[in-house]
Amino acid sequence: MNRRLKIASAQTPGGSEMVLYQHDCDFSIQINGQDLMHSRQNESEQELARLGCAHLADINSPSILIGGLGMGYTLRKALDMLSPNAQVVVSELMDDVVEWNREHLGKLNKQPLEDKRVELITGDIVELISGSRNRFDAILIDIDNGSSAMTDSGNSRLYSHKGIYACRLALRKQGCLAVWSAEASKKFEQVMMNCNFNVRRFRVPAYKGSKSRSRFVWVASENKSILPPGGGEPRLPFKKESKGNRRPPRRR
Template sequence: MIPWVQLDSAKTPDGGQELRLKRRGAEFSIMLGTNELMNSRLSGSEEALARLSCERIAGRKQPKILIGGVGMGFTLRAALAQLPDDAGVVVAELVPAVVAWARGPMAEIFGGSLDDPRVTIRETDVGHIIHSGISTWDAILLDVDNGPEGIVHKGNDALYGAAGLGAARAALKPGGVLSVWSQGPDNGFTRRLKQAGFSVDEVTARAHGKRGARHVIWIATNGK
């Protein structure tokens, strides 16, 4: 079996943990300690995050999309495949090294999506962007942790609490959607979404084909 090779590492924003980019043949993995955050062979649920979100806002003129987390580009590529030519997509990434990995060792996976004229990359906290706009976004897609809690960056906890969800709802246009990816279910988060005023659908998506792990995607619609 081909062994894993570590290509690079980067500290998390709080400096307390380390992200590691690893490669085995054509396969990539991003690790946080012993926890695998993402793998290039497992893209199904990230693509579903984009597909389900774009379906909800289909037909809108000049849709504006905010994606939290560059990851391995699966969500971005799936969104671009469905969005019209006049769309605008902002991708927020808190760890600059992840953007460098996307443009460097993993460039083939990204397939030029970072250079799509519809795309803007911002190396900043997605929460800052959310708080800076009112009725700005047609969709906000969050895949910045393994679920609705701050694993990579504890500051991300603020995205999933009452105040963060209230800010997200305010940042969305009427009928806009907040979509959140998770490794598994979280009944408390479903309840907080509803308490924040969203209409909520909780969808299960496979990580890979029909046999991959079952991940959860919340599609929360702003009814204001």
């Protein structure tokens, strides 16, 4: 068995060290010694595309945005699902991640960045979304570790009320927002619902064949009827009425 090799490293905007490793045919990326992603654990990334693009099966020229390139699994699955006339914008903050995909990781997914339907944009995804009104049929978000930032604390802007509301404005009328996360978050669910989204929560496996569903994907849309079937339906917490606002009991 070959030992694990350090292939490349980079510094995140938050000052952390991001390292790309290879072990035989497998790759992994770590942040300050903690696993961020692994090529064997790609099922939840593919589920993000399956769930977020399920409503686009019969759309001739859909436009979608993928936030976070990762190892290219979400992009590959989306390309396989979408029509030849689709437009897929990929937003990735770090140039190093793009370089790693072109030089090392692309072979995992048949070089998805070379697909003619793909437009790659490097930089701040919040600015991209904020400048895109009524542009996308789907927005797939896999930034950092979900709503709890691991790579860059600045990513928390995307998961705030302002960031999610900007996603809503960037979607077309029948559009869907799908968000990947390593953990559950009732607080984030409430943010999405407070932005007038209908929301479904799906528990998905990290890798194919796993009986444990340890990852989460939320799918949200203004149109409840186009959400994929299954999943859980989060609800806003019930707010008790204050004594001063209580209505008097009806007379009988």
